[in-house]
Amino acid sequence: KQSITDKFAIWIRGNFFIPDARALWINPSVKYLSKYLKENHVDAILSDGPPHTNTAIACKLSKKFNIPWLADFQDPWTQVDYYKLLKLTKWADKKHKKMEQQVFKVASKITIASPSWKKDIESIGAKNVDVIYWGYDEDDFINRKVEPSDKFVISHAGLLGFDRLPDVFFKVLHDLKNEIDGFSNNLSICLAGNIDYSVVDCIKDNKLLENTTLYGNVNREKALDLTVNSNVLLLPLNKADNAMGRIPGKLFEYIASRKPILCLGPNNGDVYKIITPLNCGQSFEYNDYNGIKKFIGKQFSEYSMKINNIKNTNLEEYSVKNQTKKIAEYLSEIIKK
Structure with a gap:
């Protein structure tokens, strides 16, 4: 059972730390990585979220430097099961969804952890989406x-x-x-x-x-x-x-x-x-x-x-080796475009 303190902490986290509790990493990370990208050639960016702070950082870098970007989602963003529990204000909900839509617009390729979730994010605007399973080692x-x-x-x-x-x-x-x-x-x-x-x-x-x-x-x-x-x-x-x-x-x-x-x-x-x-x-x-x-x-x-x-x-399809191979193929595809 949640105490009043717990509920208040959830409200603060949902409305002031967007997209998540690591939100304060975004600007310093973009600044640090921008310096690296000015000095080093990078063929593509791969991000994995949540935390969607990672996704937000990659989005800003991809847009700034025009680098192809594969955005991987292990869980959805605004469609994740706990999103409704964050006690968001209308302003915060709008900001989450605006950031999510920016990702859909900027990403060269999107991958997500299941076929149903693929359909779900496509229904709100995601393009060029495929499935990458967790897999076994x-x-x-x-x-x-x-x-x-x-x-x-x-x-x-x-x-x-x-x-x-x-x-x-x-x-x-x-x-x-x-x-x-x-x-x-x-x-x-x-x-x-x-x-x-x-x-x-x-x-x-x-x-x-x-x-x-x-x-x-x-x-x-x-x-x-x-x-x-x-x-x-x-x-x-x-x-x-x-x-x-x-x-x-x-x-x-x-x-x-x-x-x-x-x-x-x-x-x-x-x-x-x-x-x-x-x-x-x-x-x-x-x-x-x-x-x-x-x-x-x-x-x-x-x-x-x-x-x-x-x-x-017939388990090989679900091995980490084969899932990683698919990611490598997707990265090659977006680099060639």
Whole structure:
């Protein structure tokens, strides 16, 4: 719950630090980099945002020096899910949108993290837009040891906030403990990262605390070890207006681990469209009790028989190597124009 101080801080941040809390970097960075660009030849500029301070800096430099610019968006700007929570005045909202439109006008090429978000920003004026996924690093999985637990491990590594509360999923686990022999004794829910109190309360309410390990924050290596040694990988998406296009970076590590993925989010969203052809998991609406229950029951049955049916081999499209290759191709294109 937000205190009055928290709400005031959000209002200050949204209305006086535009586009974000790093806004004071813009002018000094433009001044410093302008000196560099006067003395050194640069073929193209690549920026990555958020923070959209990066985007604003690149926009000013591209316009000032007439250098081709690829603007990458890992999240949208004014269409991002938390934009409505910034408590913006009409003046601040207008300034955000004016800066965003300037980016669309100046950028030679725009990339964004999902197909749905591509359509969203095109609907407000973005041109020459393509998708660049987060991707997975092949080196992360080359020599990683797979040492599965004796337990039926369902894991999630990362932030699990109130806007991703999987209440029906926990209800399913509660019911399966009472319905399937051996499920209660073998179930192990492993959660790493910051967990909202509402999620912990839901675990307690469903009598799952005895089956749950809360690791707190862990390093990347520990998170990857947890991923490859799980039986089911939980992927809850934000309950937000733009969830159709929400593709968490961990999805690609999940895919590379070749373990079953249980996604909770909108039907026919971008995650669904990725995992379905790869046959590496299923996606359900948050309230799809029967679908989630059937999926978990099937995975527990395969765990009991020591079966892993995830044998997808067509992963290369989503590797960091291939995503980086696409960026290089886009940069070459805008340099030649």
